[in-house]
Amino acid sequence: MFIVDYIKTVYNASTSLLKGMRMTGYYFFNHKEIITLQYPDVKQELPERFRGEVVMTHDEKNEHRCTGCTACELACPNATIKIVTKQELQPDGKKKKALETFVYHLELCTMCNLCIVACPTDAIKMAQTFEHSVFDRNQLTKKLNAPGSKLMEGVE
Amino acid sequence: MQYEEVATTQDGNLVINVGPQHPATHGVMHLVITLHGETILNVQPHLGYIHRSIEKMCESLSYRQFIYSTSRMDYLSSHINNHGCALAVEKGLQVEVPERAKVIRVLMDELTRIASHVLWWGAMAMDVGALTPFFHAFRERELINDIMEETCGARLTMNYMVPGGVMFDLHPNFVKKVKEFVAFFRTKIDEYDTLVTYNVIFQERMKNVGVISAADAVSFGCTGPVLRACGVKSDIRKLAPYDGYEKLNFEEPLETAGDSYARYLVRMRELRESLSIIDQLIDNIPEGEFQAKTKAVLKLPKGEFYSRVETARGEFGVYIISEGGLTPYRIHFRSPGFANLSCLNHIAKGQKIGDLVAMMGTLDLVIPDIDR
Numbered sequence: 276m277f278i279v280d281y282i283k284t285v286y287n288a289s290t291s292l293l294k295g296m297r298m299t300g301y302y303f304f305n306h307k308e309i310i311t312l313q314y315p316d317v318k319q320e321l322p323e324r325f326r327g328e329v330v331m332t333h334d335e336k337n338e339h340r341c342t343g344c345t346a347c348e349l350a351c352p353n354a355t356i357k358i359v360t361k362q363e364l365q366p367d368g369k370k371k372k373a374l375e376t377f378v379y380h381l382e383l384c385t386m387c388n389l390c391i392v393a394c395p396t397d398a399i400k401m402a403q404t405f406e407h408s409v410f411d412r413n414q415l416t417k418k419l420n421a422p423g424s425k426l427m428e429g430v431e
Numbered sequence: 432m433q434y435e436e437v438a439t440t441q442d443g444n445l446v447i448n449v450g451p452q453h454p455a456t457h458g459v460m461h462l463v464i465t466l467h468g469e470t471i472l473n474v475q476p477h478l479g480y481i482h483r484s485i486e487k488m489c490e491s492l493s494y495r496q497f498i499y500s501t502s503r504m505d506y507l508s509s510h511i512n513n514h515g516c517a518l519a520v521e522k523g524l525q526v527e528v529p530e531r532a533k534v535i536r537v538l539m540d541e542l543t544r545i546a547s548h549v550l551w552w553g554a555m556a557m558d559v560g561a562l563t564p565f566f567h568a569f570r571e572r573e574l575i576n577d578i579m580e581e582t583c584g585a586r587l588t589m590n591y592m593v594p595g596g597v598m599f600d601l602h603p604n605f606v607k608k609v610k611e612f613v614a615f616f617r618t619k620i621d622e623y624d625t626l627v628t629y630n631v632i633f634q635e636r637m638k639n640v641g642v643i644s645a646a647d648a649v650s651f652g653c654t655g656p657v658l659r660a661c662g663v664k665s666d667i668r669k670l671a672p673y674d675g676y677e678k679l680n681f682e683e684p685l686e687t688a689g690d691s692y693a694r695y696l697v698r699m700r701e702l703r704e705s706l707s708i709i710d711q712l713i714d715n716i717p718e719g720e721f722q723a724k725t726k727a728v729l730k731l732p733k734g735e736f737y738s739r740v741e742t743a744r745g746e747f748g749v750y751i752i753s754e755g756g757l758t759p760y761r762i763h764f765r766s767p768g769f770a771n772l773s774c775l776n777h778i779a780k781g782q783k784i785g786d787l788v789a790m791m792g793t794l795d796l797v798i799p800d801i802d803r
Contacts (some may be wrong), residue, residue: 340560350495
């Protein structure tokens with residue numbers, strides 16, 4: 276009886292193995308169901324909401340929407356954002372707080388999106404970039420407002 | 432805790448180290464195993480290699496900010512961790528979450544559960560020697576990741592649940608894509624069964640390995656599929672329903688054997704239950720707000736708040752003590768992985784060392800969850 280059981284087990288095992296192998300054979304002959312992309316030659320288009328890094332939007336007149344209110348700086352859990360402000364002289368003679376530098380530490384950022392949600396003027400957004408590797412980590416500290424840019428008209 | 436190097440003890444037993452970097456532990460976990468021949472006498476897990484002190488970190492973060500860090504604990508069910516935290520904060524704030532947000536949350540939870548179980552299935556089959564299932568599993572998981580990416584903006588650490596609802600509304604493509612996925616995945620589960628579940632070699636490998644009795648599982652604090660494989664009803668979605676789970680019609684899969692194969696079967700049946708939950712909800716997403724109006728600065732009243740949710744691995748609890756300030760006084764997370772790991776020594780004693788990966792595989796350990 277032992278021999279009969281033994282042969283039965285071997286038979287069962289090999290048939291169940293063959294069933295699995297049949298599926299392997301199916302995919303061997305049906306390449307079209309294989310879904311891998313040949314990165315970096317072929318790149319996937321990333322969805323609009325993908326969180327790659329924080330960028331500041333500028334229009335064609337090199338104007339941004341950031342008022343320097345530091346809402347994003349307070350919302351950030353990792354102290355990724357540091358906002359430096361200056362006092363700007365208005366045409367009517369009054370002084371007004373304005374953005375000087377928007378410092379962004381990409382090396383500290385976890386892409387949690389809390390700064391984007393916190394921004395009252397939609398000045399910053401997430402970019403769909405993801406290849407962030409550099410040779411020197413200092414390059415990851417970025418200045419987001421473009422040189423010479425100023426606040427857009429009508430943004431409070 | 433004594434640190435032993437590879438050595439033979441005086442009575443001829445061999446002490447070996449598995450990990451901290453070992454492919455079968457899927458992370459940096461260190462097991463010190465005492466062997467007599469091939470038989471395991473003792474398994475001693477050493478933790479701390481990936482400790483980031485998330486609980487302490489949360490004490491300096493506000494109630495909006497701390498949620499993102501819980502995605503980094505059990506990274507495979509990050510949505511559900513975020514959900515638990517959001518529920519605890521909402522309990523303190525006394526905020527009513529809109530119906531639409533509740534449905535979105537449940538849908539996301541179940542998609543995460545499927546992604547987590549699918550990854551577990553592939554990784555566990557790879558541990559016991561079948562390499563192909565891993566690639567099948569990743570193909571299906573990729574579709575869920577794409578859905579998540581489109582709606583939440585990230586593939587793994589979404590940070591989508593916020594106190595009062597969810598961060599964004601659903602993407603217009605969401606419903607269509609989920610329906611496609613559900614239809615596609617139903618055929619794939621049958622493929623999984625053909626490949627692995629009905630494979631006699633696999634069954635021989637898993638049956639009567641790592642047996643734990645119901646009483647022992649309860650006393651070790653095991654939850655989730657590990658406890659349900661012993662026949663104990665323990666699904667938080669049934670016991671203490673949250674966010675509309677009480678209205679849904681789904682079954683709690685139970686097995687009685689308590690061995691590795693029973694844990695495997697429970698998870699495979701949970702996949703089908705999750706699909707049926709998605710089926711019930713996907714056509715009935717109510718219109719309305721996706722986020723309740725909350726104050727810009729959240730302050731919880733003085734007191735203690737606890738919420739628990741069912742992650743892919745078991746019960747996840749969030750315990751917040753508030754002194755009334757901007758940040759919590761103390762936060763504790765009850766993670767399922769830690770409790771499930773504690774029974775490893777009990778189930779591994781007297782078994783062969785080759786079966787250790789089969790036991791660890793079906794416990795479904797995620798190391799950052801154990802070592803917060």
